Amino acid sequence: MPSLWFDIAHLFAGGVLVLSLVLLYQDRVTAAINVFALQAITLALSVGWQAFIQSEPLLLVTALLALTVKGFVIPTALHRIVRRLDIHREVEQVIGGGATMLAGLALVALSILLLQPVGGGGDVVSHEDIAFALGVVLLGLLMMITRHNAVTQVIGFMSLENGLILAATGARGMPLVVEISVAFSVLIAFIVFGVFVFRIRERFDTVDVTVLERFRGERRDQA
Amino acid sequence: MINALALQFFQITLIVAIAPLVVGITRKVRARLLRRRGPPLQQVYYDLWKLMHKEAVLAHNASWVYRSAPYLVFAATWVAAGLVPTYATGLLFSWSADLIAIVALLGTARFALALAGMDVGTAFGGIGSSREMMIASLAEPAMLLIAFTVALIAGTTQLSAIATVFITAETGLRVSLGLALLGLIVVGIAENARIPIDNPATHLELTMVHEAMVLEYSGRHLAMIEAAAAVKLVLYFSLIACLFFPFGIATGDKTVATLAIGVGSYLFKMAVFAVLLPIAETSVAKMRVFRYPAFLGGAFAAAALAVFLRFVSRGF
Numbered sequence: 456m457p458s459l460w461f462d463i464a465h466l467f468a469g470g471v472l473v474l475s476l477v478l479l480y481q482d483r484v485t486a487a488i489n490v491f492a493l494q495a496i497t498l499a500l501s502v503g504w505q506a507f508i509q510s511e512p513l514l515l516v517t518a519l520l521a522l523t524v525k526g527f528v529i530p531t532a533l534h535r536i537v538r539r540l541d542i543h544r545e546v547e548q549v550i551g552g553g554a555t556m557l558a559g560l561a562l563v564a565l566s567i568l569l570l571q572p573v574g575g576g577g578d579v580v581s582h583e584d585i586a587f588a589l590g591v592v593l594l595g596l597l598m599m600i601t602r603h604n605a606v607t608q609v610i611g612f613m614s615l616e617n618g619l620i621l622a623a624t625g626a627r628g629m630p631l632v633v634e635i636s637v638a639f640s641v642l643i644a645f646i647v648f649g650v651f652v653f654r655i656r657e658r659f660d661t662v663d664v665t666v667l668e669r670f671r672g673e674r675r676d677q678a
Numbered sequence: 679m680i681n682a683l684a685l686q687f688f689q690i691t692l693i694v695a696i697a698p699l700v701v702g703i704t705r706k707v708r709a710r711l712l713r714r715r716g717p718p719l720q721q722v723y724y725d726l727w728k729l730m731h732k733e734a735v736l737a738h739n740a741s742w743v744y745r746s747a748p749y750l751v752f753a754a755t756w757v758a759a760g761l762v763p764t765y766a767t768g769l770l771f772s773w774s775a776d777l778i779a780i781v782a783l784l785g786t787a788r789f790a791l792a793l794a795g796m797d798v799g800t801a802f803g804g805i806g807s808s809r810e811m812m813i814a815s816l817a818e819p820a821m822l823l824i825a826f827t828v829a830l831i832a833g834t835t836q837l838s839a840i841a842t843v844f845i846t847a848e849t850g851l852r853v854s855l856g857l858a859l860l861g862l863i864v865v866g867i868a869e870n871a872r873i874p875i876d877n878p879a880t881h882l883e884l885t886m887v888h889e890a891m892v893l894e895y896s897g898r899h900l901a902m903i904e905a906a907a908a909v910k911l912v913l914y915f916s917l918i919a920c921l922f923f924p925f926g927i928a929t930g931d932k933t934v935a936t937l938a939i940g941v942g943s944y945l946f947k948m949a950v951f952a953v954l955l956p957i958a959e960t961s962v963a964k965m966r967v968f969r970y971p972a973f974l975g976g977a978f979a980a981a982a983l984a985v986f987l988r989f990v991s992r993g994f
Binding site (some may be wrong): 462465466469470472473476480553556559560563564567570571583586587 | 852853854857971972975976979982983986987989990
């Protein structure tokens with residue numbers, strides 16, 4: 456494989472991981488949505504490039520799905536939800552911004568260390584892609600557990616799913632049926648989340664999930 | 679030997695000669711962007727000349743630290759600037775110190791300035807020194823990680839060798855390098871007291887950092903400090919140029935033609951950076967002091983990620 460091909464694959468896959476960390480760094484809901492859209496577009500580019508390298512036209516469908524659904528449809532819907540909830544100006548209190556970033560870096564290091572001994576026989580791009588994808592998945596999980604706001608938790612979940620797609624495409628493509636069903640289930644999950652967020656707001660006048668914990672009696676601090 | 683010495687001497691003089699001009703360009707562009715006419719490009723030279731000939735006023739309780747600090751700051755910055763490859767690699771002195779030594783030299787300069795800020799015992803000097811140290815404690819780890827990133831890719835911390843590797847060998851598109859560039863720009867902004875970290879033109883007590891430290895200085899002392907600040911700006915520009923945009927730089931044997939191309943491209947790069955900096959500065963607002971850790975922490979995170987990504991693609 457020409458080295459430029461590998462370089463571009465590396466650039467896109469690395470870009471997805473970098474954007475995951477950027478996502479972790481955002482404390483405004485609208486900014487987080489924009490970064491998420493950018494990540495999805497970068498992912499689509501990465502998958503599209505893989506389709507070109509591996510000459511698997513089915514991967515192009517995956518790329519198109521990622522581009523349209525996650526790059527445009529979901530971000531637009533999220534923007535609309537945030538506007539309807541009237542939280543688009545809110546600055547979210549991230550639990551220990553610096554500590555979260557350090558934890559994120561540690562997770563990236565962990566995923567790279569885990570994949571280091573696995574290498575060897577496989578081809579380099581897929582090896583690197585899986586390391587990056589594991590990092591993206593872990594960062595998505597970290598985002599979900601460090602945020603109070605239900606909307607940003609949803610974004611964390613979606614970015615986690617980006618990582619899954621990255622892993623699957625690196626490993627010689629996954630069957631299109633699986634890909635379409637995953638994309639579909641994410642869309643369903645998104646709709647459920649959307650309804651759920653509005654239900655939370657109806658009941659508690661906020662989308663801050665700490666209120667839920669207090670309601671269940673798990674936390675008894677300030678009312 | 680004489681030739682090598684002359685080339686090195688030319689680099690040292692070149693940096694000091696163009697430093698006020700670079701600052702003049704940034705001020706001019708900034709003024710034009712704010713729809714003001716701005717001072718002429720050579721104004722900084724006039725200012726330095728004027729300050730050199732004015733009386734240096736000292737506080738009664740100023741000690742030798744206060745009096746020697748400006749010269750120490752200028753000397754350390756100048757030596758560091760002489761070690762960065764500007765128009766040619768492999769100059770005579772470039773083998774005596776590497777990137778980490780340059781960071782250390784700049785740290786020494788900052789240490790001397792912070793001591794001087796506290797020496798007279800005014801409130802402004804103290805607050806300036808404490809903020810400067812806070813910024814430094816955040817920026818220096820990021821700077822060292824950036825040094826590690828480029829050193830890992832090039833296999834050496836020697837700036838001349840790094841520039842040679844980047845200009846000749848196939849390093850390709852690397853996410854690590856992009857992240858390192860981003861980190862270096864943020865660190866450079868913080869170290870040179872530019873917006874959004876610090877405003878070099880302000881004398882408002884709430885926002886001063888660098889200006890607060892040097893508030894008591896006058897005459898030739900102030901001239902030294904201003905010149906050191908200008909040289910430091912050129913040093914960071916040169917660092918970015920030689921690490922990430924090393925085209926045109928004279929490697930290998932130094933004929934008149936390659937040297938001319940080297941000098942020409944170096945001056946061109948400096949002018950471009952001097953125009954880009956005020957454009958970036960006018961598009962953002964000054965940051966609150968408590969936001970610095972988040973801003974510089976971003977640089978640190980970028981640099982750390984650059985090192986990690988370098989490890990994952992090592993040996994491929």
